[in-house]
Each structure stands twice: as structure tokens, then as C-alpha cells.
Amino acid sequence: MEDVHADEASEVRRLLATVFEPVPADSAAAGDGLLRAVCRRHTRRRRTRALVSAGAVAAAGAAAAVLLSVTVAGVPPALAAVTSALSRASAESFRMTLKVTQHNTAPGDSFMRSPLYITGKLDLKRNLGEETLSNGWRTLIVGGEAYTKLPPAQEKAYETGGKPWTEESLSDPSNAPPYGSAGGQLAWDLNSDRPFNPQALLALLNSGAQVRDEGPVSGPGWTGTRYRFTLPHPDGTGRLVNSITCTVDVDGQGHVRSMAQTTAFVAGGKLGARAGTIYTLDFTFSDFGLRFSVTPPPASQIDPGEGLAVQF
Amino acid sequence: MRPGAGELDEQFTAFVRSRGEHHLRMATLLTGNREAAEDLVQASLLKLYQVWSRIDTSAEPDAYLRRIIVNTRRSWWRARRWQETPVPEVPEPAAGEDAAERHALGALVRQALARLPRQQRAVLVLRYWEDLPEAEVASLLGCSAGAVKTHAHRGLRALRESLGDLGPIAVNQTSGPARG
Numbered sequence: 001m002e003d004v005h006a007d008e009a010s011e012v013r014r015l016l017a018t019v020f021e022p023v024p025a026d027s028a029a030a031g032d033g034l035l036r037a038v039c040r041r042h043t044r045r046r047r048t049r050a051l052v053s054a055g056a057v058a059a060a061g062a063a064a065a066v067l068l069s070v071t072v073a074g075v076p077p078a079l080a081a082v083t084s085a086l087s088r089a090s091a092e093s094f095r096m097t098l099k100v101t102q103h104n105t106a107p108g109d110s111f112m113r114s115p116l117y118i119t120g121k122l123d124l125k126r127n128l129g130e131e132t133l134s135n136g137w138r139t140l141i142v143g144g145e146a147y148t149k150l151p152p153a154q155e156k157a158y159e160t161g162g163k164p165w166t167e168e169s170l171s172d173p174s175n176a177p178p179y180g181s182a183g184g185q186l187a188w189d190l191n192s193d194r195p196f197n198p199q200a201l202l203a204l205l206n207s208g209a210q211v212r213d214e215g216p217v218s219g220p221g222w223t224g225t226r227y228r229f230t231l232p233h234p235d236g237t238g239r240l241v242n243s244i245t246c247t248v249d250v251d252g253q254g255h256v257r258s259m260a261q262t263t264a265f266v267a268g269g270k271l272g273a274r275a276g277t278i279y280t281l282d283f284t285f286s287d288f289g290l291r292f293s294v295t296p297p298p299a300s301q302i303d304p305g306e307g308l309a310v311q312f
Numbered sequence: 313m314r315p316g317a318g319e320l321d322e323q324f325t326a327f328v329r330s331r332g333e334h335h336l337r338m339a340t341l342l343t344g345n346r347e348a349a350e351d352l353v354q355a356s357l358l359k360l361y362q363v364w365s366r367i368d369t370s371a372e373p374d375a376y377l378r379r380i381i382v383n384t385r386r387s388w389w390r391a392r393r394w395q396e397t398p399v400p401e402v403p404e405p406a407a408g409e410d411a412a413e414r415h416a417l418g419a420l421v422r423q424a425l426a427r428l429p430r431q432q433r434a435v436l437v438l439r440y441w442e443d444l445p446e447a448e449v450a451s452l453l454g455c456s457a458g459a460v461k462t463h464a465h466r467g468l469r470a471l472r473e474s475l476g477d478l479g480p481i482a483v484n485q486t487s488g489p490a491r492g
Contacts, residue, residue: 008468009439011468012436013440013441016341016441017435018421019422030332031328031329031330031332031333032329033332033356035328035329038354038361074410188314196313253360
């Protein structure tokens with residue numbers, strides 16, 4: 001294949017330059033803007049790490065944390081019940097079904113074939129998971145790694161070098177945009193390998209959510225109580241999120257049995273939507289305490305992206 | 313308002329002030345969207361800052377940041393279970409007919425870029441906007457030098473087809489990227 005001729009190279013450079021015409025480069029102003037943003041993210045990251053650590057402690061010592069949160073004087077019962085159930089969920093195993101629905105508030109771009117169905121099992125204490133998606137994807141979670149098998153037609157788009165599996169580190173928080181807040185994290189998670197994130201929900205609750213008791217509710221083989229909370233403009237989500245609303249059904253044993261999480265994105269926000277976009281995640285949970293194992297795919301079938309790794 | 317003294321390393325601050333805009337423009341071309349580019353560069357700068365004290369920043373901080381941007385973009389793309397469709401922003405028209413025309417041309421080129429396969433777009437941006445040698449582009453994208461040539465050739469052909477008669481007009485109205 002012949003390289004692009006020098007004149008053609010010049011042509012490409014000039015074409016690319018038109019994207020910024022006639023806006024002159026203002027390096028100092030752009031640099032200052034970036035520095036302010038990096039400062040904010042740096043500060044938020046430290047704060048979020050503290051929150052996540054607190055969440056991890058709660059998860060690790062779930063029973064004690066649950067008792068503590070329920071019995072602390074002054075904690076509203078509805079908040080205590082949801083906090084307790086989410087703390088418990090973050091340290092146990094279960095089967096999960098999830099239906100993801102996208103809705104635009106006005107005619108606009110669709111980001112997905114809606115609805116998307118996900119079924120699987122998760123063990124959040126041991127960091128294990130298996131998920132099958134209706135779009136043909138399959139994800140395995142083993143420790144800090146997520147392995148995703150793409151439908152053959154998508155291997156090329158994801159540049160897997162002919163390998164059927166990709167590998168992503170879940171333990172490296174820098175693999176997700178550092179929105180630096182529970183709300184931003186949830187907005188990211190809904191389209192990630194781990195759409196159910198009880199720790200981020202707990203952090204959201206701690207940021208001032210008012211939880212309402214909506215009365216009795218029941219499902220196949222269980223009865224319980226429905227709770228609901230809404231966070232308008234969650235802290236740290238900037239122009240991304242209008243509100244996050246959760247309806248959580250907790251059974252008589254304190255398990256989260258179902259949950260509807262609705263995230264309303266700002267029109268013209270960072271998803272690039274012209275219309276406001278609303279995602280609803282309808283979860284159901286069952287078979288608590290389920291034991292299962294997950295085996296990573298053979299190394300020869302994984303594209304780890306090693307050629308792209310940054311070595312410091 | 314500038315970040316408070318002592319909040320970030322002085323050398324890092326100087327680097328971002330002098331080179332931030334350049335990387336923001338590269339990211340805008342890569343993502344096709346200014347806001348996505350801001351997110352990408354901010355996230356990448358945060359990653360760079362975390363290792364700043366451990367790298368030889370006197371040598372080539374641009375190369376470190378460029379590699380982080382390319383990796384982060386790929387990582388974000390792969391982690392998505394449904395693909396977001398970036399909508400190119402249409403800038404506010406500036407005063408004057410010429411300025412408005414140039415805005416319109418810029419929007420057309422951005423849309424044409426957005427329609428390219430990601431790897432073709434990345435090759436055009438890294439090879440010709442960043443002016444990197446083929447071998448370095450190949451290393452950044454994890455492909456062969458031959459693949460870089462192929463992507464460059466096909467990318468330019470696709471751009472020309474997208475722009476039709478407007479391509480030469482766009483080329484004649486601009487002087488190319490400011491280097492540096």
C-alpha cells in the first residue's frame with residue numbers, strides 16, 4: 001500500500017484544521033480551564049475514595065454495620081431499612097435480572113436497542129459474576145477483571161485482533177471517567193460491566209436523599225416494603241444528570257428483591273443527546289447465598305490490549 | 313481564577329497551561345465532540361498527574377499524555393455496552409459571512425470525521441494532526457505500520473467522498489494546524 005503523498009498529508013492537516021476555524025487557539029485560557037477541572041477531580045477523587053472505603057468497611061462487616069445503622073438513634077426507619085438492605089447486598093451472592101429501557105423526552109438520538117435484557121449471577125463479596133445480554137454480549141467477572149465476549153460481528157469494531165474476548169480491569173478506577181461522585185458513578189455504571197452498584201447507592205443515600213416508605217409490596221414467595229428516594233442534580237454530576245430516582249423493594253428478611261433506578265440525563269449533556277434521555281434499570285434479585293464459580297477464558301482467546309499499556 | 317498555588321505541581325501546571333489546548337484539540341478530533349474531549353483530557357491529565365513525580369517529564373510529557381488519552385479513549389469505548397452516539401456540536405455562528413462559512417465547513421469536516429471508523433479517524437489525527445511517524449502511530453494503536461498506511465489511505469478517501477466538492481474549498485480556506 002502506497003503511503004499518502006506529501007500533498008495529501010497537507011490536505012488532511014488543513015481539513016482537520018477547519019474543525020477549529022475560525023476559533024483561535026487560546027492556550028492559556030484552555031490550560032487554566034483544564035487545571036481547574038483537574039483540581040476539582042483530584043479533590044473529589046480523594047473524597048470519593050474515602051466514601052468508597054467507608055462503603056467497603058460497611059460491606060466487609062455487613063452484619064455489624066447493618067445492626068449499627070438500624071439502631072442508631074435518629075436515623076429515619078425508611079433510610080435505615082434501605083441502607084441495611086443495600087449494605088447486605090454489597091456482600092452477598094444472588095441471581096439478577098435487569099431490563100434497561102431508554103426513553104427520550106423529545107425526538108432525538110437513540111443510543112441503544114431498547115429494551116436491553118441482562119440475566120446473570122453475582123457474588124459481590126467474592127467479586128464473581130456471569131452476565132448474558134440480549135445484544136449478544138457475555139461478561140465474566142473474576143476478581144478485579146471483567147472479560148467480555150463480543151458477537152463476532154462486533155469484534156472488528158472493538159479492535160480485538162481477532163480474539164473473541166476482551167479484558168478490562170475493574171479494580172482500576174481510572175478505567176471509568178472520574179466524575180468523582182456517587183451520582184456520576186451510577187450514571188456511568190448503568191452502561192458498564194457492573195450495572196448494580198450498591199456502594200454508590202449507599203453513598204448517594206448518605207448525600208442527603210429523603211427515603212419514603214411507600215407501603216407493602218410482594219413478589220413470588222416474598223412480602224416486604226417498597227421505599228423510594230430521589231436525588232435531583234446529584235452532587236458532582238455537573239451538566240450530566242438531572243435526577244436519579246430509586247424504588248427499592250426490601251423483603252421481610254432484609255434482602256433487596258427488586259429495584260428500579262431511573263437516571264434522567266440533561267438534554268444536550270455529555271451523552272451528546274439533543275433530547276433529554278432517561279434510562280430505567282429494572283432489577284430483580286433472587287437465590288441469595290447462591291454458590292458458583294467462574295473460570296476466566298483461556299489467555300489465548302483474550303485481547304488484553306497489552307500493546308496499548310502505559311508503562312511507568 | 314487560577315488553581316491555588318501548591319495544589320498542583322508547578323511543572324505540571326506549566327505543562328497544562330502550555331500544552332492543554334493542543335491535546336484538547338487532538339481529543340476533539342478523536343472523539344468528534346468537544347465535551348467528550350474535555351472529559352477525556354481531564355481524566356487523562358488526572359492519570360498523568362498521579363504518575364507525574366515518577367516520570368521523566370523533562371523529556372516528553374506530551375508523549376505520555378498522548379498515550380494516556382489514546383488508551384483511555386479505547387478503554388471507555390470498550391467498557392460501554394451500548395454505544396453512545398456523539399452529536400457534533402454546532403458552534404455559534406460568528407459575525408460576518410466568511411466566519412459563518414468557515415464554521416459551516418468546520419462542522420461538515422467534523423461530521424465527515426465522525427462517520428469514519430474509529431481506527432481510521434485515529435490514524436488521520438495521530439499521523440497528520442499530531443505529525444507522528446507511522447511506527448509511533450502503530451505502537452499507540454496496537455497495530456502494524458502497514459495497517460496505519462491502509463487506514464490513512466482509506467480515511468482520506470472516505471473524507472474526500474464525504475466532503476465532495478467542499479473538500480478543496482475547506483483546504484484552500486485554512487492554513488493548517490498550528491504546530492508546537
